[in-house]
Amino acid sequence: MKTIYADNAATTAMSDAAIRAMMPYLKEVYGNPSSLHTAGQTAKEALERARADIGGCLNADPREIYFTSGGSESDNQAIRSCAENGAVKGKKHIITTAFEHHAVLHTVKKLEKEGFEATYLGVGADGFVTAEQVKNAIRPDTALVTVMYANNEVGTIQPIREIGAVCRQAGVVFHTDAVQAVGHIPVDVKADNIDMLSLSAHKFHGPKGAGALYCRRGLPLKTFIEGGAQERGRRAGTENIGGICAMAEALKEACAGMKENTARLTALRDKIIDGLLKIPHSRLNGGRENRLPANVNMCFEGIEGEGLLLHLDARGICASSGSACTSGSLDPSHVLLALGLPHEIAHGSLRISLSEYNTEEDADAIIKAVPEVVKLLRDMSPVWDELEKGQRKHLIK
Numbered sequence: 001m002k003t004i005y006a007d008n009a010a011t012t013a014m015s016d017a018a019i020r021a022m023m024p025y026l027k028e029v030y031g032n033p034s035s036l037h038t039a040g041q042t043a044k045e046a047l048e049r050a051r052a053d054i055g056g057c058l059n060a061d062p063r064e065i066y067f068t069s070g071g072s073e074s075d076n077q078a079i080r081s082c083a084e085n086g087a088v089k090g091k092k093h094i095i096t097t098a099f100e101h102h103a104v105l106h107t108v109k110k111l112e113k114e115g116f117e118a119t120y121l122g123v124g125a126d127g128f129v130t131a132e133q134v135k136n137a138i139r140p141d142t143a144l145v146t147v148m149y150a151n152n153e154v155g156t157i158q159p160i161r162e163i164g165a166v167c168r169q170a171g172v173v174f175h176t177d178a179v180q181a182v183g184h185i186p187v188d189v190k191a192d193n194i195d196m197l198s199l200s201a202h203k204f205h206g207p208k209g210a211g212a213l214y215c216r217r218g219l220p221l222k223t224f225i226e227g228g229a230q231e232r233g234r235r236a237g238t239e240n241i242g243g244i245c246a247m248a249e250a251l252k253e254a255c256a257g258m259k260e261n262t263a264r265l266t267a268l269r270d271k272i273i274d275g276l277l278k279i280p281h282s283r284l285n286g287g288r289e290n291r292l293p294a295n296v297n298m299c300f301e302g303i304e305g306e307g308l309l310l311h312l313d314a315r316g317i318c319a320s321s322g323s324a325c326t327s328g329s330l331d332p333s334h335v336l337l338a339l340g341l342p343h344e345i346a347h348g349s350l351r352i353s354l355s356e357y358n359t360e361e362d363a364d365a366i367i368k369a370v371p372e373v374v375k376l377l378r379d380m381s382p383v384w385d386e387l388e389k390g391q392r393k394h395l396i397k
């Protein structure tokens, strides 16, 4: 049985070009970039080439790119740095949204325990925040606004350029978790008025454990990992050269193929959405406009997302559900709850995230398998039985 991988928002397969770009740095060019000998300096040159390439893809200066271990570390460093810099000036207020990735949410929550105040902006039923909301939430003591570029569960693309403009106008630092955006949709840190941006290689066919933080020149960046003077003293630790070179290659490839991939993936995405919306009492989560080209997120009334996933897996389809199994109880996704979905509905969610490696046949197989599994699960579901008998009211029309 062929496996259909449709969980690319969780992670992607590395591209052949990225693997090729990585290989020389695992064996031949293994010098430490901090070493002064030729072996070290050859590695250093590769590192700086990767920095220039990544900067080029974002319209940033290479000196504004700091390599990290991935999206989580970049988010942590950006938010911590802004909080510390703000606190020095008596600014201890942070603005974010209710549906950020946990790398952002948990960092902000921790800062709240340390004496910061946070505003969590609502995201509306379609999964968008507005620049107006940000503007209204900014206070004289606001140290940071952090709003994700695109949501990892429902795929909604936020009005980052407008939010950035509002922040710039107010003189507040603006960070964006762009892990789901970079390599998938055009991102230009200058045009988008972004001060700080997080990205991660494994979300665009690069390797796991490599990422970057963009920090606009002139903005002070606090060190998060103490030690050596790597990354101009902002991030200690011997650089993951192979991973970094592969990341740069993957990003160049993603940006070069973006236009073509976007057209093809959007068509596949819409085909799947339309196919699955034929299932009675189903809904699409997140607006259809301004949505990542490869994201499908739907709810099916009367079933559990976990059951759906396991049955799809048994048929060779890898997808994801919003809910995470914590301490034996099923917590619905904070993202779907932020969209205002009731718990019962949020439990029956399915995320299908495609990549350019998916085919038309994959989409057809998904459109065939999901309705079958939903029917199977509904036939066994006591909740569905009550809905059918009219003992319970349908929450999805």
Ligand SMILES: *Cc1c(COP(=O)(O)O)cnc(C)c1O
Residues within 6 Å of the ligand: 009, 010, 069, 070, 071, 072, 073, 075, 101, 103, 148, 150, 151, 152, 177, 178, 179, 180, 200, 201, 202, 203, 209, 211
């Ligand atoms: C995957 C992801 C992260 C975490 O990135 P890692 O490189 O896995 O640490 C952060 N934010 C978003 C939106 C993501 O999708």
